[in-house]
């Protein structure tokens with residue numbers, strides 16, 4: 001091969017995939033990986049990785065960007081600020097949610113969401129759907145057509161009045177997933193229990209942020225997780241339980257698997273690095289910064305989550321980035337004021353810190369292997385949502401979405417992050433690594449200190465059939 005053929009060669013990489021770690025050069029042409037091996041010919045550009053770890057770019061398969069919320073709530077990040085923060089933290093593909101409004105069409109939600117992303121995203125993106133109103137038109141026409149067009153995953157909520165489905169509706173959407181080859185993601189919390197507890201807490205004057213955690217104890221997640229599994233069993237379809245927070249939900253998932261059911265699971269940094277105490281040990285409103293659902297639990301549950309990451313219980317590690325500012329209207333002070341916990345927008349930022357946190361606390365502290373890190377942050381999500389091996393892989397033909405890691409000590413400071421949120425729940429945490437380079441389709445977008453590459457190059461990726469599903473001919477049988 002002549003020297004001019006390669007656009008970029010990354011030399012001396014310690015490449016990590018979900019199955020191996022090996023020393024190699026990486027040859028890139030037209031945005032794709034075209035050669036792996038030692039002593040590759042010169043490229044038009046060269047980066048010497050000097051034995052540094054190189055992983056696939058992260059796939060953050062659960063984040064919320066510019067998602068319309070009931071007024072006065074407003075997300076802080078759009079596709080511009082959200083995806084630039086993704087780049088700086090090593091994530092090169094995001095999968096946020098096109099959310100159907102009750103009474104609205106799913107197709108309209110998708111078209112609206114494309115308008116929000118088109119031309120301003122800095123990383124590639126696919127969309128999950130949120131089905132909040134499964135009318136016959138949605139079930140019989142819109143959803144099957146959208147699945148065929150590359151929207152092969154959708155989320156159903158078991159809580160939140162403006163989103164939740166009842167059990168019959170969940171059965172209906174699971175049936176569509178089975179017949180048309182999509183993966184359903186379930187937000188598993190028992191809505192009636194939460195409302196009952198919330199009213200009792202409010203009646204006792206317990207409305208500070210920390211009582212959010214009291215209104216959503218683990219049993220509400222355990223019950224809904226079990227019910228979701230039972231509904232999936234009835235329909236005979238795989239499902240994925242999102243944002244699993246601790247032991248009781250995990251026990252249900254293990255039970256389902258022990259009974260031969262294909263139950264997949266996702267967890268998030270907040271369940272490894274935060275506890276309910278971060279919502280406040282007194283009635284301070286600062287706890288609103290960590291209000292998310294399900295809420296963070298305790299140290300013992302963090303250990304149970306680590307075990308699940310190690311032993312294959314989890315296939316996806318996502319940020320669940322749900323960006324609301326702390327100060328000012330629209331965010332954690334929805335009307336510009338402190339409010340009772342039920343009115344605090346649920347969600348915390350985490351797109352930029354997801355990969356460095358897991359690398360530092362997981363890989364560098366010996367809790368998980370490098371291969372497991374890659375599986376959880378890139379390969380697993382890409383396979384789960386039908387974009388592998390184009391994304392989430394270091395192999396010939398894959399998009400050259402890569403992170404070159406710099407193992408150095410640093411402290412997380414919100415002032416150094418790139419999202420539009422005015423805080424990070426991880427302020428002051430010490431880390432041992434951060435991306436030295438992030439590449440999207442062979443272009444360096446982040447060089448360790450600044451965003452250097454071409455902007456707004458993010459493209460929509462139409463997802464295929466999730467590879468975790470049985471092959472179509474068997475599923476139909």
Ligand code: DUC
Pocket residue numbers: 187242243292293294320322346347
């Ligand atoms: N569920 C999510 O998936 N994200 C943010 C809040 C929530 O409840």
Ligand code: ZN
Pocket residue numbers: 187242243293
């Ligand atoms: Zn959710």
Ligand code: ZN
Pocket residue numbers: 062063064320321322
């Ligand atoms: Zn979410």
